[in-house]
Amino acid sequence: MILDNNGCVIWDENMPDDLPRQYSLQDVASFSHWYLEDYPVSTWNRDDGLLVVGYEAGSLWKSRITFDADYVAPLFYCCIGIFLANIIIVILLFFHNTRKLEKSIKPILKGIQQLSKGKPVHIDESGKLSEIKAGLNKAGDYLMKKDNTRAVWIRGISHDIRTPLSIILAYASEMEETPTLPEKTRKQAGIILRQSEKLKNLVSDLNLTTKLEYSMQAICKQNIDAVELARQVISGILNDGMSDQHDIEFHEEQPGKAIQLNGDNLLLQRMLGNLIRNSIVHNPSGCTIKFSIGIHDNSCVFVVSDNGHGMSETQLNALNSNEDISSSQNSEDDTEHGLGLKIVSQIVKAHQGSIQFVETIPHGLTVKILLPMK
Template identity: 25%
Template sequence: MVKIGITARLFLSLLIVSLLTAVGVGFGTRWSFQRGFQGYLNEVESRRMEAMAEELAQAYQEHGGNWQFMRGNRAAWERTTGAIGRERATAPRTSVNADAGGSSIYYAVPDKAPRRLGLFDMDGNHLAGNLQTGPSLRYQPVLVEGRPVATLVGAPLRGLQEEAEQGFLLQQQRDSVLIGIATLVLAALAALLLARSFVAPTRRLIHAAAKVAAGDYAVRVPRGQRDELGTLAHNFNIMAATLESNEALRRHFMADLSHELRTPLSVLQAQLEAMEDGLEPTDATSLALLQDEVATLTRLVEDMRQITLSEVGAFGYQREPLDLGALLESELNKWREPLAHAGMTVQAGMLPHLTVEGDTIRLRQLLRNLFNNALRHAEGATELRVALHVHRQQAVLTITDNGHGVSEAALTMLFERFWRGDSARTRATGGSGLGLSICRSIVSAHGGDIGASHAAPTGLCITITLPLAEQAS
């Protein structure tokens, strides 16, 4: 089966539409021209009959006011009516009459026109010419001093009677065909250019998508026009930038993870080898050191498991109405002493009782991660302010420290997985870079939102919004 590309399909579609339009216009023009030209000839024939009626009236007067000279006299009939035809034959552009406005009238009627004309007296007796009668005929009275003395009867034109007129019509038709062909060629060229201009952005996107599929996330496509294809190109660039950023974060995390795993494993290996060689005693102190390194490894593996579960939606959420204020106060009481040891006082005040639909275990995990993050990373902080209030049917929780804060660029990256604010952070002060990412997953699963902003005058403010339970709203 022959494969037809988008360019060919679009070109053929536009070409077919142009062809149908040209054919339709051609047939319509031909029909309209033939009809109009036939009407024009009939109108000219009517004018010519008026001129013939004047010639006949003059001949009538010259012969004593009777038609005896015309009755049965073919020569007199042709001599009288043929004068108009001879004028046309000898001088096609010579006027033989003038209309009421003084404009000259030029007759282009076949010389054989008298054969379609007949003359009848006022009693209906045939005098000369054609004997046709009927409702479709033209009747032109022959007037002498305003009094009708006879009637000139003419059969309407049923077609083109003369070679010149037929040749004129054929010439017009040939010209129309040539114009139609030229128009169709121009339309084909325009359709080809238009099809290529439409498909060019699509081809660029196809090539760029192939590069992204091959792992080249740095590729970008020009946006071009401000239309749907331009919007698609813009969204593609955003997607590529996101993939590039995620890939960079993944590589950064893998490097950090390798370092995090290598450090406790190296300590474990060195300690065990020393104990095995008798360089270190196998006592409680040595075992405690080994236990600390195992705990570090366990915490790192657990963080990895948590973030993986959150990404695949495998967290088990048992939602039920719960008092967020009571849960916050309970968890905060557990952290007051560790925070105080770190030099931070907690300012919480009276926390309101707000009911939300949530999983108690996951919300406790959320609060633990946030307080642990403040404990570990709020450098220079001496105060931690915790507030809970209602805004637009949402429970709003803010945790604010007065430390050094983070940079503007870091604000947008705090909740990204694998991100750590200080690449040189040690295991003693830093974690895996997954805690806040887990927080975002928990909040999102509860239909809420989490964000970070600069605190005044210094510090960092984490804001969480959760929808209130229906009975509480």
């Protein structure tokens, strides 16, 4: 409705019949702030009068709030302060909880790293993420139990094989050297002898790799002349009787210069011997083996290379990633690289050294070993 200056209704639309058609100044002052007969209303000034818009009863709630000006500014700043304080509290709680979570996660991450290295794991299961910690402990216990079972099984099998194998070797050697036996029988005895020796070496390799893997092999370190060590290994292989199809070339990068190592003499002999024999065994048609020794960045460098068949890229990547590769036989009855090179890598690791397997150009295998000097 529109009221004129006298308070009379001069226009209306949908106006309830129970509302009066004229209002005093007191009425206008009242319903401007509150209600008009329980109807919430709003007012606007117009050139032709006062426009009053009403709404259904109970549809709006009207309130009049009055503040002392002296309290408005402090109240405003107080609200801002409370708001900022809440934000600061939320941030502090966030960082506090994050730190607690990081503190709980840190031993879990450390435990996972230990498991990846095959080491035992035991984490305090109290606090947050206790279920994950308990699961990690169970996984660690299971893996350690499994590894121990495997190590015990290998040791037991090796021990059980050793006695009958010694008997086979003794009788086969005796039969091969008995002149009264037929030639065919002596040849068969020689084959049995050679295959038994391979089996004996395999048992020895299994025992050694198991001990190295589970840190059960004692490392008896002593001062070693690396050049003399290399010469002894090469002489031993030559004295064992090497095929005329194979040739070993020895080279000193710094002739006459002493290269001293601190390591286990027997293990280092086994390491170098395995490398040379690996080239011989896996290249039965013959190859040239180059053995060099030198010094680089206060490290003793052994390089053994051959111009034989070499290895596939997959096998090279597996060896350089410290992964196991197959040691089975292929269709041509040639054994693949496997356990012998794994033992070499384990011995290098036990002496805090590094090893790299690369392809010899145009074909063959090159193995580079760096061991810290004394």
